[in-house]
Amino acid sequence: MLQCAECGGPYAISGKDRYSCTNRKKRLPIDELGGACCGNSKTITRHELEERVLNCLPVAFYSLDIFDRISEKMVAHETNKLKSAPSRRDELGEELATIKSKQASLMQQIQDRHAEGRPRLAILDDQLDELEVTREKLVKELAGTAEEPVEDFQAKIAKLKAQFNPANTELAIRELIFLARNNADEQAKRRLMPIVRDLIQTVVIGKTPGHQPAALQVHGDIANIMASMDVMDILQQQFVAAAQNDFMARIASGEIDTEQKRKKLLEAYAEELLRKSPEWENLQVS
Numbered sequence: 001m002l003q004c005a006e007c008g009g010p011y012a013i014s015g016k017d018r019y020s021c022t023n024r025k026k027r028l029p030i031d032e033l034g035g036a037c038c039g040n041s042k043t044i045t046r047h048e049l050e051e052r053v054l055n056c057l058p059v060a061f062y063s064l065d066i067f068d069r070i071s072e073k074m075v076a077h078e079t080n081k082l083k084s085a086p087s088r089r090d091e092l093g094e095e096l097a098t099i100k101s102k103q104a105s106l107m108q109q110i111q112d113r114h115a116e117g118r119p120r121l122a123i124l125d126d127q128l129d130e131l132e133v134t135r136e137k138l139v140k141e142l143a144g145t146a147e148e149p150v151e152d153f154q155a156k157i158a159k160l161k162a163q164f165n166p167a168n169t170e171l172a173i174r175e176l177i178f179l180a181r182n183n184a185d186e187q188a189k190r191r192l193m194p195i196v197r198d199l200i201q202t203v204v205i206g207k208t209p210g211h212q213p214a215a216l217q218v219h220g221d222i223a224n225i226m227a228s229m230d231v232m233d234i235l236q237q238q239f240v241a242a243a244q245n246d247f248m249a250r251i252a253s254g255e256i257d258t259e260q261k262r263k264k265l266l267e268a269y270a271e272e273l274l275r276k277s278p279e280w281e282n283l284q285v286s
């Protein structure tokens, strides 16, 4: 999922929670680079990677059919779990087989002792008796456990579909995004990441000058959705609207009382917009 922009090789964990280009680390000669080694020395922590990817998400989730898709996947996942869950009948069959082999082993021990002329051990007899009690209980339960009717299974699936309907899924995911942004809630983030990973095929990590953070490009469904929505424009509009509100609030509060302060604040907004733009432009259509 993580790819090097320079050599196309994988980014993998090296050191504590930090990703780096595997080809560069192994000093592998790269055909595409004329036999040279990869020159991408940028590394990124898991924390920063997740934060930056998550921070460009919320707008992507405004697209409704994404919740339909996730809802479908969740139902499929739960249905599979349901299907692969062992039935009580199967479980009982396995427990009975285990008891049978324990009983056989105990009987063998008792017989061996008898053949060797050694005295009978009460503890072996007791164990044998206990096993027999358990076995009889399981046999009774097995007799009373019918094959699971097909209707039950269908009803369970219908329940799953109701539980994971697109509207519920949307609510749940929006809540998770809200909690997970800026690494605020680690648990919410852990729950959100599998969904995010499902929507992102590749994150390409590229070189930047000096100590600047690595460049990130996100490829996958997320990028397609965002591209089709002119997300860049939406993000900029949202930013400008928020900045205007902030500006008016500060003027109203009397905080901005000189032309100089006014100019400085506007410059700060412009700077922040510029700072945010590269992050937004990192969302590329694959």
Ligand SMILES: [Zn+2]
Residues within 6 Å of the ligand: 004, 005, 006, 007, 008, 009, 021, 022, 023, 024, 038, 039, 040
């Ligand atoms: Zn590389």
